[in-house]
Amino acid sequence: xxxxxxxxxxxxxxxSALVFAGCAGGGDVIEEGGDxxxxxxxxxxxxxxxxxxxxxxxxxxxxxxxxxxxxxLGVRITFEGPAAETEIAQQLEMLTSAIDKxxxxxAYAALDPEACIAPLEQAKAxxxxxxxxxxxxxxxxxxxxxxxxxxxxxALAAEHMAELIDGKGEVAIVGHSQINSTxxxxxxxxxxxxxxxxxxxKIVDIQYGDGDHLKSxxxxxxxxxxxxxxxxxxxxxxxxxxxxxxxxxxxxxxxxTLTIVGFDSGAAQINxxxxxxxxxxITQDPIGIGAQVVQAAxxxxxxxxxxxxxxxxxxxxxxxxxxxxxIAAVLYE
Numbered sequence: 001x002x003x004x005x006x007x008x009x010x011x012x013x014x015x016s017a018l019v020f021a022g023c024a025g026g027g028d029v030i031e032e033g034g035d036x037x038x039x040x041x042x043x044x045x046x047x048x049x050x051x052x053x054x055x056x057x058x059x060x061x062x063x064x065x066x067x068x069x070x071x072x073l074g075v076r077i078t079f080e081g082p083a084a085e086t087e088i089a090q091q092l093e094m095l096t097s098a099i100d101k102x103x104x105x106x107a108y109a110a111l112d113p114e115a116c117i118a119p120l121e122q123a124k125a126x127x128x129x130x131x132x133x134x135x136x137x138x139x140x141x142x143x144x145x146x147x148x149x150x151x152x153x154x155a156l157a158a159e160h161m162a163e164l165i166d167g168k169g170e171v172a173i174v175g176h177s178q179i180n181s182t183x184x185x186x187x188x189x190x191x192x193x194x195x196x197x198x199x200x201x202k203i204v205d206i207q208y209g210d211g212d213h214l215k216s217x218x219x220x221x222x223x224x225x226x227x228x229x230x231x232x233x234x235x236x237x238x239x240x241x242x243x244x245x246x247x248x249x250x251x252x253x254x255x256x257t258l259t260i261v262g263f264d265s266g267a268a269q270i271n272x273x274x275x276x277x278x279x280x281x282i283t284q285d286p287i288g289i290g291a292q293v294v295q296a297a298x299x300x301x302x303x304x305x306x307x308x309x310x311x312x313x314x315x316x317x318x319x320x321x322x323x324x325x326x327i328a329a330v331l332y333e
Contacts, residue, residue, distance in 0.1 A: 044074075046075070046101075047070070047104060047107060049079045050091065052110075053081040053083065053111075057265070057266040058238060058266070058284070058286050060332070062287070084210075086210050107297045108130060108132055109132065109134040110135045111135075120142070129143055135181040144306040145310070146289050151188060153282050154185060154187060154189020157263065158189070160316055161261045169201060173205070176210060187236060190234055205223055207219045209240055216242070217250065220248070224251065233258060235261070238264040242262075245272045267333040283314070283317055284315075315330055317331065
């Protein structure tokens with residue numbers, strides 16, 4: 001399945017992949033889900049999942065969904081990711097190591113859609129089926145993507161921001177990535193919706209904090225100082241949104257003075273919504289993503305047809321519906 005175009009950068013990554021081959025992830029790598037071996041000869045199916053990280057509660061929820069579906073299917077999985085979503089080289093080491101274990105299938109969430117092309121070509125050469133979750137790699141290897149439609153989710157955030165600020169005023173964005181598809185599409189969905197439907201709203205700046213709440217807080221403080229008429233800030237993931245919340249608290253702004261719209265869930269955002277600091281947020285269904293990608297990997301390993309895209313949905317939540325059972329089912333702490 002083709003999700004994008006190969007570039008000359010893949011040649012550079014190919015050389016790097018040779019260095020990475022056979023290496024285990026170092027540093028603060030977290031790996032869970034059983035032993036790390038590949039073909040044990042037991043006949044048990046083994047699926048290797050490589051996520052973007054363990055920095056946010058989102059990935060713990062994805063892991064939970066993956067483990068639950070693996071247990072239902074009677075397959076063994078490993079689930080690992082780098083300590084932070086900026087550690088692309090470390091994620092590539094994990095991917096190469098997973099390929100070396102000869103699993104029955106690989107599920108991958110790309111931090112950099114270009115850097116993963118060459119390693120995944122190795123998986124294709126070994127006839128290991130590859131499916132994606134959350135964010136795809138470019139190239140022709142992946143069979144399926146299980147994820148939120150991030151542009152739709154970004155547009156949903158824009159609609160609620162516009163409603164909250166009465167359709168006019170200045171807003172800014174604190175994004176988490178200019179590279180991976182979730183960061184790009186959540187930003188673009190928001191920007192395109194504002195530009196198309198809300199001409200009296202001006203997006204005055206877009207800055208990126210790598211999903212780190214400390215960096216995002218510093219960015220938010222700078223935005224607030226530079227734009228005294230700013231009415232709202234949209235944070236494109238958990239770390240970005242909490243950074244904005246922390247900035248508002250550290251500056252001592254009265255709750256509701258600045259309209260904060262977040263993305264994802266987690267205890268900190270839920271509490272910020274309940275205490276009035278944050279207006280609301282978009283949540284995904286991370287448990288559903290984890291379950292669906294394991295199902296897709298299982299089906300692909302068995303030679304069954306898989307869909308190109310499984311949209312696991314996005315939902316607005318705020319103080320008015322946070323206790324609704326349908327919303328509560330897709331929130332995580």
